[in-house]
Amino acid sequence: AQSVSQHNHHVILSEAASLELGCNYSYGGTVNLFWYVQYPGQHLQLLLKYFSGDPLVKGIKGFEAEFIKSKFSFNLRKPSVQWSDTAEYFCAVTLYGGSQGNLIFGKGTKLSVKP
Amino acid sequence: KAGVTQTPRYLIKTRGQQVTLSCSPISGHRSVSWYQQTPGQGLQFLFEYFSETQRNKGNFPGRFSGRQFSNSRSEMNVSTLELGDSALYLCASKTSGQETQYFGPGTRLLVL
Numbered sequence: 262a263q264s265v266s267q268h269n270h271h272v273i274l275s276e277a278a279s280l281e282l283g284c285n286y287s288y289g290g291t292v293n294l295f296w297y298v299q300y301p302g303q304h305l306q307l308l309l310k311y312f313s314g315d316p317l318v319k320g321i322k323g324f325e326a327e328f329i330k331s332k333f334s335f336n337l338r339k340p341s342v343q344w345s346d347t348a349e350y351f352c353a354v355t356l357y358g359g360s361q362g363n364l365i366f367g368k369g370t371k372l373s374v375k376p
Numbered sequence: 377k378a379g380v381t382q383t384p385r386y387l388i389k390t391r392g393q394q395v396t397l398s399c400s401p402i403s404g405h406r407s408v409s410w411y412q413q414t415p416g417q418g419l420q421f422l423f424e425y426f427s428e429t430q431r432n433k434g435n436f437p438g439r440f441s442g443r444q445f446s447n448s449r450s451e452m453n454v455s456t457l458e459l460g461d462s463a464l465y466l467c468a469s470k471t472s473g474q475e476t477q478y479f480g481p482g483t484r485l486l487v488l
Contacts, residue, residue, distance in 0.1 A: 304482060307478070364477060
């Protein structure tokens, strides 16, 4: 079965540190890739997405992600985190042309940024 | 444009009862999907409705059901509630032919 793995359960950083959250998926076909963020007490929001084209995609709030097809990875990065980035981050995929597009989520990575 | 709305936001039920949750998608979105979020299992897909038809279903027991109305609003029902059904239930909508789903705030269900 298709699955998404997020390597870190909880990441703690100080403000201004760089961030990289890992995401790998298991599916041999074409996928659409997403990162969602869930701030404390708020609903899931789309951070960025990749469907095709340039494998380096930029999202909101200074986040970016790189799709590396050979590694089945879609890691999320931010050069300098802020306290307001404290949230839970979810990587997700949909299978292109597959099962009508339901999202398959990773277990999430909780990011805590110390001021 | 208004976002996805879900009602109620919080619910407390006891084992054996049933519950109905409601979701209103973004205007113009005809696809509605439901997800269950728990600390242990994370976010899991329940089902998707499009034009009043269930188009896709996740791996949940038959106690979980849903429907969609002609105005694209959707409801999900859980019968014979179990303690393990305590979760945040999220609804997401998208337009036909698009892949991006937009989520509502969720309904937090507590089963005692």
